[in-house]
Amino acid sequence: MSTRAVVFSLTLLAAACAACTKEPSPPAPASSAEMSGHARMVEALAAAHRRTGPENRFLGDGKLVFLMQRLDALPIDAPAFDRCRLELEVGRQELRLGRTEVAIEHFQRAEELVESVPASERTAVELTVLMHCSIASLRLGENQNCVKCADGAGCMFPIEAAGVHEDPAGSRGSIPYLLRILEHGGADEPTRARARWLLNIACMTIGGAPDEVPPEHLIDPALFRSAEPFARFENAAFDRGLATLNHCGAAVIDDFDGDGAFDIMTAGFELDGEILLFMGRGDGTFDERGAASGLEGFPGGLNMIHADVDDDGDLDVYVLRGAWLDRLGRIPNSLLANDGRARFQDVTFQAGLSDRHEPTQTAAFADYDNDGDLDLYVGNENAASQLFRNTGDGTFEDVAAGAGVENHRFAKAVVFGDYDGDRFPDLFVSNDFGENRLYRNRGDGTFEDVAETAGVAGPTLSFPAWFWDFDNDGALDIYVSSYVEDLGEVAASYLDPEWDGELGRLYRGDGAGRFENVTVAMGLNRLAAAMGANFGDLDNDGWLDFYLGTGWPGYEALVPNVMYRNRGGTGFSDVSAAGGFGHLQKGHAIVFADVDGDGDQDVFEQMGGAYAGDAFHDALYVNPGHGNHWLSVELVGVTSNRSAIGARIRADFTEGSVSRSIYRHVNSGGSFGSNPLRQHLGLGGATRVDRLEICWPTSGRVQVFEDVAIDRSITIREDQETPP
16 A cells, blocks of 8 residues: 555545534624624634634644544454554644654554554555654654753754753654664655655754764755855844744734834734734833733734734734634634724724635735725635725725636735836735736736736745845845645755755846746755745845745654845855754744844744644844944835835945945735834945935835935935935
8 A cells, every 4th residue: 555545544534534523604793782893803713713623623632532432432353454544643633732642652552553454555554654653752852852942042953062952862762763764665765855854853953963873864964054154143032031932823023102112923823822912122122011902812813914004103913814724714814903002902893804704824915006095915715815995994895806816726925016116016926736826906906917927827836925126126026935745855855956846936027027037046946845934134235135934734844944145136045054043943924123223133933833732932033243234214104005015215325336226115024924114224334325215106206315324213204305
């Protein structure tokens, strides 16, 4: 029996479990007409949790209960294969729920039964059991060491002295299983690649690499070193009170109370969790004030975005929910209105944003019709996406069908950018299991999909995406990550020079509507399997770098997060190891922001996996400084939307004897993690900005300011005449 056949049989078993559940109903309306919108949402989310919690395939125990009943009901003389596969599947569910020691017992019982499995099926079953035994042992080591680590040093890849496990039992227990797989005559190349990758990691965690790795299985350590030196960013989340233990979720950084200091909002995706709000003191330290902000007990979501939605001068937040849950994911999203003092109320029902709920984890704000207020696009999974037009009176109407942007695909990222320079924002939709969309804004309230003619339809397994200008030529480019849940593929992209799988794509725009795939030419030739991703300027050299938070739900997804440094628009270098960014745990929302106010961007990463047993501590990588200059620019729209989303900034300056220009387009960065809307401009060795140009989307106004002082934060209003 092939490995595919074993997986198929387990899938049928899971399907039988799913079939025993009832189709959930949408949340019922509030029973009291006097209930506030916030209270109604709290009740709607609580009802969704009660309805879907046990059957949630990431967090619920419904499948385990069903399988245990099947296992207990097996007659004593049941075929060995039936008992073996049930022990294996029960072990998988126990592991998913974080009951690692119990899972290992089930896997070991399955191992004892392998010899009784018919010969025609034995090879595939044995390899599957051995892999799960090894993964569970590795996870035990992570639980006993990395999750308990309180200094942020664990799991940094390649693992060295500070990250070596104090208790090596878990990793040591995994090694014999991995060696058996590698020595097994029936193992195919993908299986061997997975085992080889995990073997090298297991030996690293006990301080045994490279010496304890058999030479024929050793991965050359040079593969994991950075190609160039880079200053190391230390993970200071524990010192700053930000190392919350999270599952996969969201993060937003901006100034929510108007005091000039950046604050951090985070959330896991559990419906029984809550949003946390860390208020910044301006020096890189924070006070957690979730309760005082009105968010105590208020569930978060897998993603969040922010903007001044109601043009009242403070920043509001939109929360996305239900992703990956199919029919169980019909859960309301939330629009959280800020009162200006970082106190939030859910106004979703009042705003008309709750008529239809579909699974989603992606949305974007933009003024698509250029009428001066922000609209909202929500990318749904296997359902019509929604374009909510802001009516200007605090309510929204869904106009996606008339605008031609329903997508009807499995949307994983949506981002706006004016790639053709007509002041009307265009829309890129990254789709998993299908071609992407590039909706060109016609300027009359409608869009046309030009992805194929523009050359940006791939990859077919897409995830995070964004518009940016990576080469500072004034034209917007697109990055879109590929997403493959296969450790063998990831390992092969590192180990096999001939690997030809589906990479993410870096598309260079020409400003006239065409894009060129420059992925390999720019040095981006490894599969990263990114979930979270964002960009910023790490070293203040004026060139935008980017960070990929990697992984997928499975515990075998021990893949380093990847930081790419921009080499002057000519290519990217992987500086993950040198810079201290190569975290092996699952990275989700990523934000670039100067959280300590010292003039350079730090990196916040919301960590954790989807499974109940896969929580991890969030990370804050503090920038050590690179000696370059900077300028922080906050734009305030008057005719254009107040957040200035869609505005363009151009800075001309002289560095040494070289004249340079850099470009920023105001948005919140990537599609998982929301950067501050205040734009950070790295200026290299410049001593002043010779010319600062601001182009506003609605009014079309172009402001020009000359001889602008640097190394400071400035605010520019759309109607401003005097220099900042």
